[in-house]
Amino acid sequence: MTSGRPAAVALDGIAKRFGAVVALERVTLEVGDGEFVCFLGPSGCGKTTLLRIIAGLERQNLGTVRMAGRDVSGLPPRERNYGIVFQSYALFPNLTVARNVGYGLATRRVPRERIAARVDELLALVGLARHRDRYPAQLSGGEQQRVALARAVAPSPALLLLDEPLSALDARVRVALRAEIKALQRRLGITTIMVTHDQEEALTMADRIVVMNHGVVEQIGTPFQTYTEPASLFVARFVGRMNVLAAVASERPGWARVGRLELRHRAGAARPAGTRLALAIRPEEIRVGAPTHEAVDNRVAARVVTVQFLGAFARLSLALPGDGGPELECDLAGDALADAGAKEGAELALVLTPEALRVFPEPT
Template identity: 50%
Template sequence: MSFLTLTNLKKSYGTVQVVHDFNMSINKGEFISFLGPSGCGKTTILRMIAGFETITDGTITIAGKNQNDLKPNQRNIGMVFQAYALFPNMTVFDNVAFGLKIAKVAKNEIEARVMEMLKLIHLEHLASRYPYQLSGGQQQRVALARALAPKPQVLLLDEPLSALDAKIRVSLREEIRQIQMKLGITTVFVTHDQEEALSISDRIVVMNAGRADQIGSPFEIYNNPQTRFVASFVGTLNLIEAKVVDGSTNTLQIGDQQVKVKQAVNKAHGESVTIALRPEAGSMAEGAKGDVQLSGTVSSSHFLGSVIRTRLNVGGTTICFDTFNDPAMKPPMPGESVTLKFAADDLMIIAD
């Protein structure tokens, strides 16, 4: 059942419209990520939910209650910002207790709730420290505990991990997801990092120029992109220009070679289509299975640790493919002729 509903949301600054007729229903306890480049409208939608941005048009409801005319402090929402926004003159305990004190919660209840939150983020031993005495990761966990302490209906996270180093980001995003699942709180997470969104979300909203290009599970977004933008933005992808040879048999030409795809080709002979192919889909191993194959010349090979990324020239068309690093097998060398095999299902025709 829908818990947080965004209906026909629009946001304009003067004559510039930054969010176009956005619609989404979010279930109670669901973890939703808004993913997209800077300026795509994802943070604007988050701030409209929080009440920090006025709505040009549309409706926001939480548990059936219209939020449009409520001020931020009247909405039962917790928010974690990119820059932590902790009070430097307050201890960790007092930072977490701040919202509870504003709400005039009884002193003994405040103490119990704050310690519960600090235990949840594993920082109860640092209750008396000040923000400057904490690492960036610890500060962000305190900000999370502060947002959760008043028991909000919805938790909003505005790129909370972007200021942290890579290792801390991975551990903290997993911790955020575990806490969210434990509490069962409806959560909206804004990020431009596709790995973050793919790893912790129930559903992802891929934003492009103020619109949702696609909404779906991480599996759907990655494996079945519906637009050229989603295909190119999420994951590493080959976008290959092909010519229609025979639409009735779904036969296309890539470079100087013909392939058959599973999707219907609704274009005439000689017309162009864009095909998406994930680099990990192909294999050049002997005996590899695949009902489609392309032969070409290796133009370059790059060692990336766990994988080796190879660029293959197929009659003037460049295709990248990844193979797992095997110390017993030498990577293909520039100038070497190889054959790449993959399933016809791996070739996705992308809408323009």
């Protein structure tokens, strides 16, 4: 996208209604050549609709779709040069694995020997060479999805579209296939757009994430950017875990009240005293047990309500002072847990590091 070359996919002002339902509101974004982009958002936010518009399976009410500079807005799917994989495997049940993978090539009248060579190459790449003569019903879900991937990329399309390709699989297979899809995508250098509602999937696989909510793009950024610098309270809550505290801007600029506490937050736009705000901090950003001689803002005493052991770390639920005061989630690795003496009922000295305490204009 930085070069003079046109984007692999460029969407401009895409809007879509279904009767009274607004599925997409003027979505504009670009996907670079060879990039892996995830559309991430809760169910019903318009991810599939946007992917189907790119594919030409659905027609937008407004806006244009370009692929490598070519306006494809009005073209049928077969003239758009992409491969697609859906959540349900959608393989041809009466064709062998090899014939499924070779299907797109056969319909393009590619010579038999070339089809066989390409099928063998792709089956090796997805680790299914020995299953070439099986039928879909004789494969596991993960294997069927590998076949669907191989089938989608066999004709060497310019673009790979994936709609929740891992959602129907077991947790273990899903995690393994994340890495495999990513490796295949890198290997082929194919521009890829994947729809998912799973933030972990998007964080681990995408070069850039498009976070969507109610048909609107809330943020476009790298996984690191969306995690560390969420552009809105919605993104802050949807990507990763986040503690959100209802707050009110103080007289002191840069400070806000949360119940009886006054906390300094990250620098941001000045807000009149009394403005309702939301403060947000991640569970792993809360400091436990800062030495008392250290001069720091935002020291807070909290009581440990529960300790959940999660293997590599423990997740504490902490009650801030005050009756029915807010609770915070705090993640501690094993050693830190022991050092802090974090048992249920114990009092802990916390620091809500101001630089970690993000501020959003919306109240919670």
